[in-house]
Amino acid sequence: MTIELNGVSKKYGRDYALNDVNLSLQKGKIYGLLGPNGSGKSTTLKMMAGLVFPNRGEITLHNEKVTRRTAEQVAYLTELDMFYDNFSVAETINYVASQFESFDIRKAEQLLAELKLDPTKKVKQLSKGNRGRLKLVTALARDTDVVLLDEPFSGLDPMVREVTVKSLLRYVDLEQQVIVIATHEINEIESLLDEVIALYYGDIIGQENVEALREEQGLSVLEWFKTIVQEVEERFV
Amino acid sequence: MSQEFQASKPIYMQIVDQIIIDILQGTQKVGDKLWSVREMAVKMGVNPNTIQRAYAELERMGAVETRRGQGTFVINNPELFATIKLDMQREIINRYVIDMKQLGVSSVEMIDQLKAFVEGGEEHDD
Incomplete structure (x- = not known):
């Protein structure tokens, strides 16, 4: 599986969310899409998921143009709260399962048990941390080649975060999948990533291998990110 | 994490x-x-x-x-692990010496202090 973005631009009104972006993502890797709020991370993921379409350029999954049809091959975790409050946890799982052929209900049940989510509880009774876990279950229980996670750990306390990271690591299949995690919390996820892509207000300002950064430049991802953002900002002064 | x-x-x-x-x-x-x-x-x-x-x-x-x-x-492979252990010790000593030198501590002082520290049982886990 590969994801390609060729000359992709997306405008909301007059503003560019993404401006002429080129990207190539390969299976077997976990990518971090990093950038401040409003830098175009969510737009990029939504376009890969086929939920938003570019004004210019082309996005392909395995050489096939992204459409609503390719969405079956993409598990996408939105940063938004997207559940029906009156559904129970089990009903939520069944609902998502009815929408996607690639949903593996046994995997979902394992994940619920692992994350200690009570299937009989109503969504509205869940704490924020548990809603976050439920979202992760609905994304990870799908057998898709592409997994896109938009801010999967934001707002979760450190304990819950650790549990969800472990579930993610337990269920990813890097032989088959490409994983993209968009986040502005860089330090927290550095050890999960193979590669980092830095977005800055619609532009890709850098892409590096995490271990190569440390080995060749002695920099953590956060240090690297600060350095390149500073370089970009100085160019505009 | x-x-x-x-x-x-x-x-x-x-x-x-x-x-x-x-x-x-x-x-x-x-x-x-x-x-x-x-x-x-x-x-x-x-x-x-x-x-x-x-x-x-x-x-x-x-x-x-x-x-x-x-x-x-x-x-x-006991020989290998013995060698690795020595290498790691050297690395720790090297770091210690560099840090002490940065503080302007002489070699003699360094050794004296280390000796006193170990003999005084002042070891802490943190």
């Missing part, structure tokens, strides 16, 4: 160091199997590719061997 990593050193090398320390301390027994890549990734909260790379490095060093279909095993 489960584990904190230093910024300046590749994560896979820090995992290699940790496993070597576990072997030296005996918490990871010689001849025994290491955790699978997946288990180790989950335990440490680290990308499986990084664990794979750490295991490959341990294999290159001659500390472990991969047996087809069985997993990765710690090799019974």
Whole structure:
């Protein structure tokens, strides 16, 4: 599986969310899409998921143009709260399962048990941390080649975060999948990533291998990110 | 995350160091199997590719061997682990000396202080 973005631009009104972006993502890797709020991370993921379409350029999954049809091959975790409050946890799982052929209900049940989510509880009774876990279950229980996670750990306390990271690591299949995690919390996820892509207000300002950064430049991802953002900002002064 | 990593050193090398320390301390027994890549990734909260790379490095060093279909095993190689232990000690001493010199402490003072510290039983875990 590969994801390609060729000359992709997306405008909301007059503003560019993404401006002429080129990207190539390969299976077997976990990518971090990093950038401040409003830098175009969510737009990029939504376009890969086929939920938003570019004004210019082309996005392909395995050489096939992204459409609503390719969405079956993409598990996408939105940063938004997207559940029906009156559904129970089990009903939520069944609902998502009815929408996607690639949903593996046994995997979902394992994940619920692992994350200690009570299937009989109503969504509205869940704490924020548990809603976050439920979202992760609905994304990870799908057998898709592409997994896109938009801010999967934001707002979760450190304990819950650790549990969800472990579930993610337990269920990813890097032989088959490409994983993209968009986040502005860089330090927290550095050890999960193979590669980092830095977005800055619609532009890709850098892409590096995490271990190569440390080995060749002695920099953590956060240090690297600060350095390149500073370089970009100085160019505009 | 489960584990904190230093910024300046590749994560896979820090995992290699940790496993070597576990072997030296005996918490990871010689001849025994290491955790699978997946288990180790989950335990440490680290990308499986990084664990794979750490295991490959341990294999290159001659500390472990991969047996087809069985997993990765710690090799019974006392000379190698003795050498690695000495190397690690040298690295720690080197860092200590550099830090002390930066503070302007002379070699004689350094040794005296270290001696007094160890003999005075002033060791702390933190």
